[in-house]
Amino acid sequence: MTDLASLKYTDQHEWVALSGDVATVGITDYAADKLGDVVFVELPAVGSTVTAGEVCGEIESTKSVGELYAPVTGEVVEVNDAVVDDPASVNGDAFAAWLVKIQVDPADVDALLDRAAYVALTGGDA
């Protein structure tokens, strides 16, 4: 079970776990529930640079298309091919189904929302 209080969040419903200078990014269970069954995930290429607040991938469900926003700026060092192969894993455990790892300035991650602020953002539903 993920310690949700140890993660950072964005208003685009991504979660971010920082380890050293690598940020691991996924979407929250709240976002996964809103999307419905995820059937397609497209992630940025390893080695590409993503920019905070800009679209870097797609998450598609049977009913809708969602965009993945980069929560922080940096170089993509790893992507989770297992989720691309099995998109439904995002619905299974959104906090285990990480999407990308980005090399970042740790201060950028510190500036994101904490758990309480994120829960407040969702009106307490998250």
Next chain:
Amino acid sequence: MPVRYTSDLAEHHAVRQAAGLFDISHMAEFTVTGAAAARVLDFMLAGRISTMKIGKAKYSLLLDDNGGVIDDVIVYRRGDEDFLVISNAGNRALVAAEFGRLLGDGFVIADVSDDYALIAVQGPEARAIVEETPGIADVTPVLADLGYYAWSGGTYAGEPLFIARTGYTGEDGFELLVPNALAPALWDALLAAGAPHGLVPAGLAARDTLRLEAGMPLHGHELSTDILPAQAGLGRVVAMDKDAFAGKDALAAASTDLPVLVGLTAEGRRAGRAGYAVLDASGAPVGEITSGVLSPTLGHPIAMAFVPPALAEPGTDLFIDVRGTRIPATVTALPFYRRNS
């Protein structure tokens, strides 16, 4: 009706493999009765209603004077002078307005939508479930003898129950019209009787993916007042040899070179969605998708789209513009999915 109860995909697969329970009480119901009822419906609707046999159902269209589709409906003949018309919820006011324009004697049209609930049981296990549901009695004809697009009368808890063998999923199934007060009890009884068969409640998302696989049009997507029946592949629904009916003159004069509805299939997992452009081999826009999804049953993207007749032949290679990415797609005959029967 919620978008989903648990999972769109699980609900979709349950309907294909076992059964799903849909609360479609939002649909609108009208009764048309009286000595002139059949004649009125012959004039109102595109099909020939007066020759329907009692006990049968018929898919039909309500057209405007330009031949455009105001709504698609199912008509059930309950007696010589007694018809039930079920229309889309979103078009209830428009359908009521069209009915309201009719002048003359010998018929009464009533909007009974607020008095009845409509519950659909759809899937290969549907018949067994309805047959085994406690409280449903006096079903005539028995469901084993009831054909597709026909209905049986019966009772539920002693009140009249209308059971139609119709649906919007591409599976065998039934739509049960019941007085509002009895609907919660009937829903619970069907769920309980269906549980051993794998019945689950199913939402709007599954309803949409099921009907799309079955190639069934959805008003507002494949049908509208800007689309003539023949464009949507529904020319057979229109009885052009009838004396007079709404839209007849416009249809008789219509061009035969208008865009037509086709099925498109693609590889991979990225689906074209409603509103996305369809491109020809040179990359020029030639049409637009009206509905599209990654087919849960088939595992590849499917879509319906309007394209020029010259590009409508099955096997024609086209492209879909999926948010800037050009994805190859092939014209295919509808439906995408057909149940084994």
